[in-house]
Amino acid sequence: MSVNGDSEQQDWPRPSSSWIDKVLFLGTGTSGQVPAIHCVTKPDFGDCAACKDATLNPTGKNRRGCTAAAVVGRSAGDKQESTILIDCGKTFYSNAVVHFPRNGIRELRAVLLTHAHADAILGLDDLRAWTMGGVIQRHVPIYLTQECMTVVEGMFPYLVDRSKSTGGGDVPTLQWNIIDKDKPFTIPASQGRKEVHIQPLPVLHGYFGRSSPFWCLGFRIDSFSYISDCHEIPADTLQLIRGSQAIVMDALKMDRHLSHFSFAQALSFFASFSPPPALGLLTDFTHRIEHYATQEQVDTWRDGMLAAQLAGKAKLSRSVGEGGGTKWWSDIWDERDNEHQMTIRLREKYDPIDDHNISQTASHYIPPIKLSWDGLVVPFDPRRSPSMP
Template sequence: MSVKGHYGRADWPLPSSSWIDKVLFLGTGTSGQVPAIHCVTKPDFGNCAACKDATLNPTGKNRRGCTSAAVVGRHPQDTQDSTILIDCGKTFYSNAVVHFPRNGLRAIRAVLLTHAHADAILGLDDLRAWTMGGAIQRQVDIYLTQECMTVVEGMFPYLVDRSKSTGGGDVPTLRWNIISKDEPFVITSSEGCREIQVQPLPVLHGYVGRTSPFWCLGFRIDSFSYISDCHEIPSSTLDLMSGSQAIVMDALKMDRHLSHFSFSQALSFFASFSPPPALGLLTDFTHRIEHYATQELVDTWRNGMLAAQVNGQVVVESLPVNGNKAGSRGSNKDRASMGEGGGQRWWTDVWDEQENEFNMTLRLKHVYDPVDKESIRAISHYIPQVKLSWDGLVVHFCSKR
């Protein structure tokens, strides 16, 4: 089983899906992107390994645009694939020009917007390249909340009301579909393609005026769950993610942030989410995350967490598939005793997340020898392989059709 694609890895698990064929990562960085201007304008790149590599190796894994992904699939009765774009930010077009033709993509069936920040919506105007003169398609459907729509209308009034366009009046043809953060919705059928059900995954992404919570959406499509921007996942949303074969999780940087998961929080999610997905993926990295060194830290962390169980250094009680011993993931009141994935924090004798955040690293309390696959089969809580994503990564799914 393998992950294929331009930069694929043969040793990764292969998630399964009844609809998805592949997921293409169009961007895996923050709104600031990588490299950062304040690093590349210093003679020594500001001692920033990621920015140095991104500059000297512009097609490498440290070069990052704004976080975005394209989910590609079809129903058994469909006559063609559908491409669903998640977010359309500042670097969407420049990355699409590279990665769409490389992966045989052309039309966009729908755009799902997670929230109204610049890295998610500032590329909407570039959709004109798809619709002007019917070059590729007549229109693009956009799915977004009313809160997001209000910001888009203020930022791009001519995209919502074509009578407000100036100049030659050449603007993209977009059809706006308002969704609720709390209700599943359907991407309407089109020629040769049946409708597609999408489940919003509401998460907290910072605050409005540092008092009221700012809601952001992740999305679940079939067996794939995607959360790119969050600092907390409500227990009700965790339940909606149950059974996912592949999960993408926000992991901004090593230390704690007000509106994003740290690496420790993201890994806490995968260590405590049950049942675990076949594959965990991380995204939305700052320029202080160097791809290769960080992936090595994550792999060492996972091996140690599994080895500690094999060696009997922790006792992990079995969890039902929908959460903790009580049969649920617990209320938000007792989250302090739980991991970010809703299960128990069984690793306290092995791993101190807060200390890792303070020291801006990933390190367990002990060093462990590598464990073999046979030993892992006997542990109480399996942790999936967790991989850093990169711009251009293609994750293929095993078809259940």
């Protein structure tokens, strides 16, 4: 199911979509990336297995650039596919050079920016490789909020006003489109391709010493919802996500953070979100998240949560989980204790179950939840046509 034939994906469910053909994860790490310099300069990497593997195996799943994704799809009757890039951070170009050719990606129909942090915008200058001399395309449309635009203009004045460029004046040709975080927008039809509808998913990224919250945007494209930097999801945004076939969720590290979901928060989201997607994906990992060991913990957690329901351990509660649904796991799963212990572990051990029939018997179904990695390709099934909310 992936371009590199990775056996890890063979048993993954395939989300359906009326527009998306595939999603390519260009980066799955934080702004610091993986490996981290303070680990690789320690003798024997200290105790960080992720950084050690990322250094010794630079094409492996623990090597992570700044979080970004490319959504590739087409409408019925389109003459060619479209690629919509989500974020253009510090490692965009180096990862695009590797993964775009492997996936037949060349032109960028649009770039969607989630927020004005370096890991989301610092690669904008590299878009010159697409537009200088019109070598690939004449311009690249960028969609961003006014708050993000203000930061970009201060950081890259010559990208907004070409008269401020120096040297040879060889700068990318970018088309700036201001969007409202609370309103859907449309990428217009062009070159024999129909318009594409985009739903922003505003989430709180933290306060960062401000009196007002710092908003970050996730995006929903057809049946795919993507949230990479999240401290809290408002109820209105949860409603916009419902009906998604695939959901990508921020999961920075094991303990709680001021501006990101912990693994426990991300898992609680998928345990409570209803209706559940076909596939849950995690992204934005720090250096201490070793891919294989963490995936095993997540799989064990999911098996245990489903088995506990079959054993009659699910207990309804009036409180609400991160996904906006009923928090039914209070006797099974202690989110705060897991953050404190920096692990993923249920209160009791449960025997593994047969996952083939669990959706028919579990009152709170949890979809398969997988850690993403740089270069991961998630194919979508075009046979069904879910609609936007």
